[in-house]
Amino acid sequence: MVHKRAEDISELFQRELGMPPTDDPEEMCAAARKQLRGEFLSAEMGISGCNFAIAETGTICIITNEGNGRMATSMPRTYVAVMGIEKVVPRVEDALLLWQAVTRSGTGQEVTVYFSMSSGPRRPGHPDGPEEMHVVLVDSGRSRIIERGYADALMCLRCGACLNFCPVYREIGGHSYGDTAYSGPIGAVVTPLLSDDPTAVKELPFASSLCGICRDVCPVKIDLPRLLLDLRHDLTQLGASPRYERTAIRAYTKAAEKPTRYTRIAKLVNWLSRLLPRSAEGDLTRLPPPLNAWTKARVFPRPASRSFRTLWNTTARDGSKGSHDG
Ligand code: SF4
CATH class of the missing domain: 3.40.50.10420 (NagB/RpiA/CoA transferase-like)
Known part of the structure; x- marks a missing residue:
């Protein structure tokens, strides 16, 4: 991730090195080399x-x-x-x-x-x-990683391929992984394992769609989705999930048990979401607690006008009609 623009670097060099203003990257690079060479030599x-x-x-x-x-x-x-x-x-x-x-x-x-x-x-x-x-x-926790059965995570070469391909990392960026040296999918595994209190960073293993692209691109074939699932299990055993989360999952399970009940509730939630404040593009700018942690820093994408189930039913109906017509 690139954090600085050429103008920022130019300003820094003017302030720290007394360099005349320029936006030429090669000129700035040469000035940095000259300065650093002296620092290295002394x-x-x-x-x-x-x-x-x-x-x-x-x-x-x-x-x-x-x-x-x-x-x-x-x-x-x-x-x-x-x-x-x-x-x-x-x-x-x-x-x-x-x-x-x-x-x-x-x-x-x-x-x-x-x-x-x-x-x-x-x-x-x-x-x-x-x-x-x-x-x-x-060592700093690495032996503990082996003892807990996650030795595979230590095969990481820090190439960054799993970060570059991860759809979650691409959206949320490296800062979301705290001050750890590891971010992205491998960070979601290693950070809780290295932490003295894994429950303090319990969200990381759950922030994954488990699409598996990280495992596919890893040159040493670390099975990151498997490690993430194992960590989720371990964290749940440690009681890391707050009560409201457990209640929400129980409620979702209840709703998803019956398709008609699920459809009705989904329609109601969609309708209620129209009452929430939105940006000009239709994205939700303020969610109610406890979901408001997300909208403190970002907007929440607007809900789709048609649910996946509606789209699926329409596609299936049109598709079967098309094959009969043909
Ligand atoms: S792709 Fe594999 S080796 Fe590369 S950073 Fe990710 S886990 Fe480590």
């Missing part, structure tokens, strides 16, 4: 994440398209790599295979522009590289 410490850590060689790998990662790992006096414990792969070939998978699924490239490998500090005779290198292995 930095005492560079810190990076890690895409893969190769067990057989003790190598930290990071992949980028910009080259900034390589500068952070090689120019400062001390280099610190911070990595989740799930990033370890056995051999060099495994890292190379996953490199291709993450790039093709993430950006559609064959491979990223840079693949930086750090296997330790500078050795005697080396012209450059850090004098010290440290690796910080982070």
